[in-house]
Amino acid sequence: MFIKNLPETVHSKIWGLTLFSFGEVSVKAGSNYPSSTHFKEHGQFWERGRVLTDLFLVYIAAGSGEVQFLEDPVLNVKEGSFIILYPGEKHRYRPKVETGWTEYWMGIRGHYVDMLIENYRMAALPSLVPIKEPLPIIALLTKIKSILETEPRALQVNILGHLIELLTKVYLAGQQETWIDSRAEQTILEARHRIQMLPANTQFRPKKLAQDLGVGYSWFRKVFKQYMGCSPLQYHIYCTVQKASELLLRTSLTVKEVAYKSGFSSEAYFCRQFKQKQGMSPTEFRMQVITQNVPH
Numbered sequence: 001m002f003i004k005n006l007p008e009t010v011h012s013k014i015w016g017l018t019l020f021s022f023g024e025v026s027v028k029a030g031s032n033y034p035s036s037t038h039f040k041e042h043g044q045f046w047e048r049g050r051v052l053t054d055l056f057l058v059y060i061a062a063g064s065g066e067v068q069f070l071e072d073p074v075l076n077v078k079e080g081s082f083i084i085l086y087p088g089e090k091h092r093y094r095p096k097v098e099t100g101w102t103e104y105w106m107g108i109r110g111h112y113v114d115m116l117i118e119n120y121r122m123a124a125l126p127s128l129v130p131i132k133e134p135l136p137i138i139a140l141l142t143k144i145k146s147i148l149e150t151e152p153r154a155l156q157v158n159i160l161g162h163l164i165e166l167l168t169k170v171y172l173a174g175q176q177e178t179w180i181d182s183r184a185e186q187t188i189l190e191a192r193h194r195i196q197m198l199p200a201n202t203q204f205r206p207k208k209l210a211q212d213l214g215v216g217y218s219w220f221r222k223v224f225k226q227y228m229g230c231s232p233l234q235y236h237i238y239c240t241v242q243k244a245s246e247l248l249l250r251t252s253l254t255v256k257e258v259a260y261k262s263g264f265s266s267e268a269y270f271c272r273q274f275k276q277k278q279g280m281s282p283t284e285f286r287m288q289v290i291t292q293n294v295p296h
Contacts, residue, residue: 001025004148008110012156014245016111016278019159020054022104022148024141027063029100049092054109055117056085057170058093059131061138063101067093069127077101080134082170084127086117091127104141108163111279116167119229125174132173140166171229187213188227191220195236200243201263206232241277244270248286255282 003023012018027033034045049068065077069091077083077093079101085091095101131137140162147158191209198204209232210220224232244262247253253261259270259282274282 021107026102058083059104065095082129129174
């Protein structure tokens, strides 16, 4: 059994994505589930169910079991499936007595996660997602576990890339569509890179980007949203806000100066977009981070 609880850090706050709980446990056939060391609601878990306040993803790497959401019918859980546990949704799950199972779980929170939940639900992503190619998933989970075991400092920074890749794979698997061929995937990856590298004060034109990539805009916008969970324009705003967050942390520029240096047309528009993405004003963000870094 491996269980790790992690604090929120400055960098995870900036990106709006915090992995606060990670674990791996193997349950032998015939064993009671869950154990008292697994999670605190272990008593009569199947009889009562539970409701969580954050998003959790549970991956069944081996074995089989069953899961139930709300009052829906009980579903069979096969090896290589993700169980998505949405905040506020009553659920219960367990391995089959005759097989047991090996599970990984991840608890995540933050503004990126709020956007993720909204898009998962808008895309009608099922709460039980089968993974056709499990090896890349196991590799990512193993890598995250290895980082947690061997790198005690800056954990959130080192994990973020692997975590985002994992969440993207779950989203794509849940879509159960055939549009994602190698050309489409490469097109979206290239678009994402170009948006991330766009200099500040450069006007972003999604139609021009689609033209430069050699694809139609309607197709580009639809596929980009399916792949990334948001439109190209919203992704550009998200990236710009992250760059502005870094300026707030690393410089003494005023909020107005940060707004214009980041390419926003006005301080008011910048503050509005910043609060949407980060959950607080630029001034509150700067003061909170300063407070967190003051020795107690």
